[in-house]
Amino acid sequence: MRRTNSRLLVLATAVALIAAGCGGGGGGDAGGRAADQSLIIGMNHVSQNFDPISTTATSDYTYLRFVYDTLVSTDDGAPKPWAAESFEPISAKHWRFKLREGVKFTNGEPLDAEAVRYTFQRALDDEKTPWRVRIENLERMEIIDPLTIDFHLSSPVGNWPTRTSVVWIVPPKYTEENPGALVTKPIGTGPFKMDSFSPGEKVVLSPNADFWGTKSGLQRVELRSIPEDSTRVSALLAGDIDVAYRVLPDFVDQIEGGGKKLISVPSGQSANIFFQTTTNTPLKDVRVRQAIDHAIDKDALRESITQEYGRDLKGQIVGENSVGYSDELQPRPYDPAKAKQLLADAGYGNGVTLAFDYPLGRYYRDKEISEAITGYLQAVGITVKQNPMEGGAWLDRLYSGSWGPINYWSIQDAPAYDLSWTLEIFRSDNIRKIDADPKLDQMLDQSFTITDTEERSDYLTELAAYAHEQAYFVAFHSDPGLYAVDPSVEGIEFLPSTYINLFEAKRTGG
Incomplete structure (x- = not known):
């Protein structure tokens, strides 16, 4: 059952007062918007840039997918054809994609x-493209016919279709003839086209009448930035507004009391701590890592931090939508006595001191989670040297490989939904310098030689079990994904990736 604390009463009162003030002068016109099938979504941020090669955050993908298409969709977890009609492996280093016939950009280009x-x-030509690393194995492309293209890779990539799900297809002629135009005037083949854009403030969309898939019945969609x-x-x-995107659990009672609908979709963002084992640290001993896992009450942490709107990750770094998620794995139970015994077995019966890096405000309640972890560890004899820092400084340390040896890091497995994609950060040659385990490297390499999705999933569950056994991380919970919607809005879909699907969305009345 969801917990309510005294803090909620203060928040509820504050929101009620604000709402009352807005209600008198704001003149919300939900009834009028229902009549003309218009929808206003209040977002926690609005993208600054619609050019896919220079967007800097995965949160921007929520915006790109309204306008652009990718070859493959991973909305359901396993990759499925999207703008591509089909894909097949000739080998793990050679993939063939066939495109849908008749798909056109909104300017008429095919x-x-x-x-x-x-x-x-x-x-590939722009080394600053944030997601370029996902396709850097691409050696050359071969156009077989106007609707068929082959990708030749430098090494096996068994999840190549998944990797194409972050490549948003742009029109060549428009892009070349209008340098920089995609930033504010994107042209795509997606379900909507852009009518107006104020970077960081507002996007107004209308349906793409020529979209090849399910066409939304909405006539106007406004994405409005409301950060607070x-x-x-x-x-x-x-x-x-008609939809409040990403609301905190603290506001649930007020939302439901105000007659609005709450939609809960735990996100693909997970709360974890990681251990650096590449340096001379006590964490090189698996027993110390396992002791830390046993020392933390993960259920209590999830209940208090997410008010039970987060999902138990069952000892895994990815959620249940991902290829490679295991239904059989279970988290290590909270057992302080076991933690102390493991520490003693590892030679640290008199305690050990470990530094702990964590960001402030970069992730959902990162400070509160990290402080709770510190308390749990100190209770079993681990003296924690806390090192909280601003998000940018934390990221610099992470990418320099000079962090930790304990680090709080919230990983997002969506929109890829693939364990090997996520576990790649643990490779020996990764710049973050988390682990140096030849067996993990070998298992990852093996996973990329397997092209069949079900076979890859089976193999990746073995990899998940190995990573759990070695306790390279402690997975706590997925972050809550909460959305509030006016009752007149039906058919809107929110995904663990935090994407919004409006294919079936409609207004039913005032």
Whole structure:
């Protein structure tokens, strides 16, 4: 059962007062929007940039997918054809994609094999493209016919279709003739086209009448930036917006009391701690890592931090939607006595001191989680030297490999939904310098030689079991994904990736 604390009463009162103030002067027109099938979504942020090769955050993908298409969709976990009609492995180093016939960009250009070749090459040619690393194995492309393209890879990539799910296809002619235009005037083949864009503030979309898939019945969609959580909730309660994107559990009672619908979809963002074992540290001993896992009450942490809107990860770094998630793995139980015994067995019966890096405000309640972890560890004889820092400084230390040896890091397995994609950060040659385990490297390499999704999933569950046995991380919970919606809105879908699907969305009344 969800817990409510005294802090909620203060928040609820504050929101009620704000809502009352907005209600009188805001003049929310939900009824009018229902009549003309218009929808306003209050977002926690609005993208600054619609050019896929230069967006810097996965949160921007939520915006890109309204306008652009990718070859493959991973919305259901395993990769499925999207703008591509089909894909098949000739081998793990050679993949063939066939495109849907008749798909056109909103300026009339065809989404054909040349558009795909151009888009991938454009990313490969720009080393600053954030997601370029996901396709850097691409050695060359071969256009077989206008609707068929082959990808030749430098090494086996068994999840190549999944990797294409972050490559947003752009029109070659428009992009070349209008340098920089995609930033604010994107042209795509997605379900919507852009009507107006104020970077960081507002996006207005209308349906793409020529979209090849399910066409939304909505006639206008506005994505409005409302960064403050309480303001987003109050705007919904006042009728100024129809959807409040990503609301905190603290506001649940107020939202439901105000007659709004709550939609809970635990996100693909997970709360974890990682251990650096590449340096001369006590954490090189698996017993110390296992002791830390046993020392933390993961159920209590999830209940208090997420108010039970987060999902138990069962000792895994990815959620249940991901290829490689194991239904059979279970987390190590909370057992302080076992933790102390393991520490003693490892030669640290008199205690051990370990430094702990964590960011402030970068992830959902990172400070509160890290402070709770510190308390649990100190209770079993681990003296923790806390090193909290601003998010940018924390990221710099992470990528320099000079962190820890304990680090709080919230990993997002969505939208890839693939264990090997996520576990790649543990490779021996990774710049973050987390682990140096030849067996883990070998298992990852083996996973990339397997092209069949079900076979890969079976093998990756073995990899998940090995990573859990070695306790390279402690997985706590997935973050809560909470969304508040006016009752007149139906059919809107939120995914663990935090993507929004509006294919079936509609307004049913005022």
